[in-house]
Each structure stands twice: as structure tokens, then as C-alpha cells.
Amino acid sequence: MLRVGIIGCGDIANLNVMGYLHSQDTEIVAVSDTDIKKARDKLEQWGLRTIKIYPNYREMVNREDLDIVEILTPHHLHGPMTEYCAKAGVRGISVQKPMAHTLTDCEKMIRVCEDEKVKLKVYENFRFYPVYLRAKELLNNGIIGDLTNFRINSINAGGPSMPRDLKSIGWRRKFDICGGGPWVYDDGIHKFSMALWLMGQDRVEKVYSWIDYFSAVWDGPSYILWQYPSRYVDKAPRFGIFEITIAPNLYYPTNYYVCDEYIEISGTKGLMWINQCTCGGNFISKSPQFPPIIVYTNGEVNTYGNDLPRDWRYSFINSTEHFIEVIKSGGEPLYNGEQGKNLSIFAKMAHISDQQKRDVFWEEMTSENELNRSCLVEEPKEINGAVLHKYFSRIRKDFKKGIQAGLIHKELKYDKDLLLE
Numbered sequence: 001m002l003r004v005g006i007i008g009c010g011d012i013a014n015l016n017v018m019g020y021l022h023s024q025d026t027e028i029v030a031v032s033d034t035d036i037k038k039a040r041d042k043l044e045q046w047g048l049r050t051i052k053i054y055p056n057y058r059e060m061v062n063r064e065d066l067d068i069v070e071i072l073t074p075h076h077l078h079g080p081m082t083e084y085c086a087k088a089g090v091r092g093i094s095v096q097k098p099m100a101h102t103l104t105d106c107e108k109m110i111r112v113c114e115d116e117k118v119k120l121k122v123y124e125n126f127r128f129y130p131v132y133l134r135a136k137e138l139l140n141n142g143i144i145g146d147l148t149n150f151r152i153n154s155i156n157a158g159g160p161s162m163p164r165d166l167k168s169i170g171w172r173r174k175f176d177i178c179g180g181g182p183w184v185y186d187d188g189i190h191k192f193s194m195a196l197w198l199m200g201q202d203r204v205e206k207v208y209s210w211i212d213y214f215s216a217v218w219d220g221p222s223y224i225l226w227q228y229p230s231r232y233v234d235k236a237p238r239f240g241i242f243e244i245t246i247a248p249n250l251y252y253p254t255n256y257y258v259c260d261e262y263i264e265i266s267g268t269k270g271l272m273w274i275n276q277c278t279c280g281g282n283f284i285s286k287s288p289q290f291p292p293i294i295v296y297t298n299g300e301v302n303t304y305g306n307d308l309p310r311d312w313r314y315s316f317i318n319s320t321e322h323f324i325e326v327i328k329s330g331g332e333p334l335y336n337g338e339q340g341k342n343l344s345i346f347a348k349m350a351h352i353s354d355q356q357k358r359d360v361f362w363e364e365m366t367s368e369n370e371l372n373r374s375c376l377v378e379e380p381k382e383i384n385g386a387v388l389h390k391y392f393s394r395i396r397k398d399f400k401k402g403i404q405a406g407l408i409h410k411e412l413k414y415d416k417d418l419l420l421e
């Protein structure tokens with residue numbers, strides 16, 4: 001039985017633990033959180049009331065002889081925590097995306113895990129979402145020919161959604177902790193991951209972006225454009241775009257984060273649309289107008305993936321199961337350290353382009369240029385975090401107005417039972 005320790009019992013821990021709670025090969029033996037009460041509440045919720053809580057993660061690692069550690073903390077802690085666990089002899093470290101707040105820390109993490117022969121996984125769960133896995137299979141089979149363009153619209157709507165811890169939102173707006181903005185660098189990692197993986201690329205050539213700061217809080221609406229490397233001179237250049245849409249007044253019920261994704265991929269023989277990920281399974285998924293995958297090719301329109309589970313939690317369960325298998329039987333984690341660092345590079349390119357109002361090239365994004373500040377993501381000076389509560393109270397007010405005007409409001413609470421199904 002593999003012994004698992006969790007560092008950080010915040011919002012995402014609920015989803016990260018699911019794969020372990022389902023597994024016959026692992027046992028969660030301890031958790032660490034500086035907030036003991038929060039950790040205790042989580043253990044109660046997960047049905048693990050009796051296991052030990054450590055306020056200091058180092059003590060947990062020293063005492064518990066762990067095979068696997070899950071690092072689920074703010075981004076500036078990912079590097080030091082990975083280093084400590086690797087040097088203490090933990091053989092499998094899974095760190096939530098983004099890999100770290102700086103490229104310098106990403107590189108240190110790769111180095112220490114190589115030196116200590118540790119399997120390092122950067123946990124990007126969209127890569128394991130059943131609908132995306134099916135889409136990738138279809139694309140690999142050439143259903144729309146050679147891929148030319150990628151577009152993802154990431155919509156941040158009004159809810160209702162799972163309750164959030166305000167502290168969890170607070171640290172994300174500090175660029176020196178987060179590494180960038182909450183929509184571009186934090187949540188955006190998933191979208192950059194899809195832009196590379198679905199298109200069969202491991203990097204882009206250059207990025208240009210426009211990032212606004214709605215209510216001086218969120219790093220959106222935003223438009224981030226890029227060019228993929230061109231391998232053949234006789235082929236048209238290939239581009240991609242990531243749109244961050246802010247729609248706080250949009251009624252959009254979900255059990256998870258109130259953010260959803262719509263992807264469109266063009267190919268030389270056809271077009272593919274992929275509907276939803278984070279809010280998969282909500283009202284929209286149940287409508288016939290939004291099947292998981294639509295393909296147009298050769299004068300015909302077909303849908304795919306109607307047989308698949310659309311609930312987002314399966315991306316977490318699959319991702320954790322994959323890592324358990326790697327630790328049990330060997331192989332390379334998805335994503336490994338280099339791949340995880342590439343996602344951080346891509347996301348940081350968007351911020352640098354907006355900061356410096358220019359095309360940013362992949363080669364520029366090095367730890368050296370981070371240290372000499374030519375490619376250092378900095379917090380925009382005009383951000384005023386004090387308006388955050390105004391933003392939320394406006395959402396609530398608009399929502400109330402909607403209900404008075406006849407909007408059918410069905411409160412969706414985070415469903416604990418989902419965890420143990």
C-alpha cells in the first residue's frame with residue numbers, strides 16, 4: 001500500500017483526494033495545513049476523521065515515511081516544498097499547476113527531482129478529462145486533417161457554484177505569490193495545456209496579448225494570440241487564440257468553479273467544436289444543442305462523446321489514478337517537470353507581452369531573463385484589490401435582480417457525496 005500525504009487542505013484538495021479515496025493501492029496517512037481547523041473539517045468531509053494533521057509539513061514528511069506527496073498550496077510554496085520532500089526521500093511528488101510562481105523555481109524543482117531520482121508530476125487535470133481524451137483520439141486519427149487553428153473561449157460567469165474560501169481568492173491576486181494573474185497564469189495553465197496538447201505541439205513560436213483588469217481585480221477580459229512553430233515552408237502558418245470572457249451576470253449553475261470552456265479547432269479537412277469542461281454536466285450539457293464534440297467534415301456534421309461522463313471530477317480521478325500507476329509500475333508522469341515548465345513559460349509570455357506591448361518569443365523566457373527582469377512578470381500598478389468585495393456584492397445584487405425578474409434559481413451546494421461515489 002502506497003503511503004500518501006497531502007500538503008494543503010484548501011479548495012482543490014476536495015478534488016485531488018478523490019483518486020486516492022477510490023484506490024486499492026494507496027492510503028492517505030496524514031495531511032498538513034497551517035490552518036488546523038480547515039484540515040479537520042476536510043478530513044471529516046472525506047471520511048478520514050482519524051488520520052493525523054500536521055501544521056508543519058516538514059514534520060509530516062520526516063515522520064510518515066511517505067511514498068507520495070500531493071502539494072496543493074499557493075504557488076510560491078511549490079518549489080521549496082518539492083525540494084524538501086525530494087531531499088527527504090519521498091519518491092513521488094505531485095504538484096498542482098502551475099508548477100511554480102517563477103521559472104527559476106521550476107528549474108530548481110526539475111534539478112532536485114532528477115538528482116534525487118524522484119518522479120515529479122505537474123498536476124494539470126484537463127489533460128485527463130474524458131471528452132478531451134476522446135477529442136484527441138479523433139484528432140490523432142486525422143478526422144479534420146492537419147490542424148491549422150485553435151481557439152478557446154474561457155467564460156467566467158455568475159454561478160451559483162461551489163462555495164469558495166475568500167483567502168483562496170486573495171493570494172491569487174498577488175503576482176509575487178501567484179506568478180501572474182488568476183485567469184491567465186493560474187487557471188490559464190489548463191487552457192495553454194489544451195492549446196499545445198490538442199494541437200500536437202510542445203511549444204509556440206511567439207505570443208501577443210491584450211489583458212484588461214475588470215473591476216481592477218481580474219486579469220480579463222483578455223485576448224492572447226500565438227503562432228505555432230512552422231515545420232514546413234509549404235504550409236500556412238498556424239495560430240491560436242485564448243479569449244477570457246468575464247460575464248459575472250450570467251446565470252450558470254455548477255458544482256465546481258464558475259468558469260467554462262468552449263474550444264474550436266480548424267483543420268485542412270474539417271472543423272471540431274468541443275463544448276464545456278469545468279462545468280460539464282450542468283444544464284447546458286443536458287441540452288441537445290451542446291453535445292460534447294461536434295465535427296464537420298466532407299459535407300456532414302456528426303457528434304461524438306455522448307457516451308462519456310461529462311462531470312469535471314473525472315479529470316481529477318483519472319489524473320490521480322495515472323500517477324498512482326506511475327509510482328507503482330514505473331513510467332513518466334503527465335506532465336513531467338519540463339512539460340510543466342513549458343506551460344508556465346507559455347502563460348508568462350502572455351503577461352510579458354501585455355506588460356511590454358510587443359511580440360514575445362519562446363526563447364526569451366529563461367530564468368536568466370527573469371533574474372535580469374527583462375522577462376519578469378510584474379503586478380500591474382493600477383490593481384486595487386480593495387474592490388474585490390464590491391465585485392462580489394455586485395454579482396449577488398445582479399443575481400437577486402434576476403431572480404426577481406423570474407430567473408429560476410436552484411441553489412447548488414458542493415456535493416460531498418460526489419467525493420465518495
Ligand SMILES: NC(=O)c1ccc[n+]([C@@H]2O[C@H](COP(=O)([O-])OP(=O)(O)OC[C@H]3O[C@@H](n4cnc5c(N)ncnc54)[C@H](O)[C@@H]3O)[C@@H](O)[C@H]2O)c1
Pocket residue numbers: 007008009010011012013032033034035038055056057071072073074075077096097098123124125165167168169186
Ligand atoms: N486543477 C485545477 O483545476 C485547480 C483548481 C484550483 C486550484 N488549483 C491549484 O491548486 C493549488 C491550491 O489551490 P487552492 O485553490 O486549493 O488554494 P487554497 O488557498 O484554497 O488552499 C491552499 C491551502 O494551503 C494551506 N497552506 C498554506 N501554506 C501552507 C504551509 N506552509 N503548509 C501547509 N499548508 C499550507 C492553506 O492553509 C490552504 O488551506 C494551487 O496550485 C492552485 O493553482 C488547481
